[in-house]
Amino acid sequence: MARKRVAVLISGRGSNMVALIEAAKDAGYPAEIVLVVSNEPAAVGLKRAVAAGIQTAVVDHRPFGKDREAFERALQRELAAHGIEIVCLAGFMRLLTPWFVRQWEGRLLNIHPALLPAFKGLDTHARALAAGVKEHGATVHFVVPEMDSGPVIAQGAAPVRAGDSAATLAARVLEIEHRLYPRALRLVAEGRVRIVDGRCLIDGRPAVTNS
Numbered sequence: 001m002a003r004k005r006v007a008v009l010i011s012g013r014g015s016n017m018v019a020l021i022e023a024a025k026d027a028g029y030p031a032e033i034v035l036v037v038s039n040e041p042a043a044v045g046l047k048r049a050v051a052a053g054i055q056t057a058v059v060d061h062r063p064f065g066k067d068r069e070a071f072e073r074a075l076q077r078e079l080a081a082h083g084i085e086i087v088c089l090a091g092f093m094r095l096l097t098p099w100f101v102r103q104w105e106g107r108l109l110n111i112h113p114a115l116l117p118a119f120k121g122l123d124t125h126a127r128a129l130a131a132g133v134k135e136h137g138a139t140v141h142f143v144v145p146e147m148d149s150g151p152v153i154a155q156g157a158a159p160v161r162a163g164d165s166a167a168t169l170a171a172r173v174l175e176i177e178h179r180l181y182p183r184a185l186r187l188v189a190e191g192r193v194r195i196v197d198g199r200c201l202i203d204g205r206p207a208v209t210n211s
């Protein structure tokens with residue numbers, strides 16, 4: 001089966017992007033990372049992508065001001081020019097409009113550093129500590145217009161330990177993210193994920209949480 005052509009969208013350091021690139025180095029992996037796009041010209045992740053020999057593009061959102069769709073049309077042109085089939089958001093800090101999300105329905109993935117539906121939005125680690133939860137983690141899900149929602153493809157849990165700071169907890173969760181995202185992308189690229197009534201079935205069964 002032909003490997004799926006994947007673009008990774010970033011805004012920052014790109015450690016999840018690197019995890020995807022590393023996984024895709026294996027010829028048996030069902031997806032190849034053919035493009036990395038950043039909305040931030042200064043994103044450190046861009047340098048890491050170049051070092052890995054991946055093509056990069058910058059679509060700066062600033063010149064488009066409040067016109068989100070115009071920004072997304074520029075993004076869409078890059079994706080189309082590279083024949084992209086699946087898009088992975090990896091620390092991409094722009095909200096996407098329903099217009100863009102619809103183009104990529106079932107082919108647009110995001111990773112969020114929490115066990116959704118808990119702790120949508122930013123500063124998840126500090127909020128998890130403040131809430132006193134015993135378990136935190138990460139979620140890969142399909143993107144829908146509502147932020148940090150959408151069918152869950154895979155989740156990975158991490159224990160919250162006594163004495164954790166937001167930084168130590170984030171580091172523990174990040175390790176999980178780096179394992180989880182390649183696993184989730186593999187499932188999608190292999191066509192093993194079906195959305196039924198707003199939920200993902202993997203090989204016909206509900207997804208389970210791993211650590």
Ligand code: GRF
Nearest residue numbers: 013014015016091111112113
């Ligand atoms: C990750 O924690 C990811 O879950 C969140 O933003 C962070 C991005 O980190 N969406 P990196 O750029 O992949 O290193």
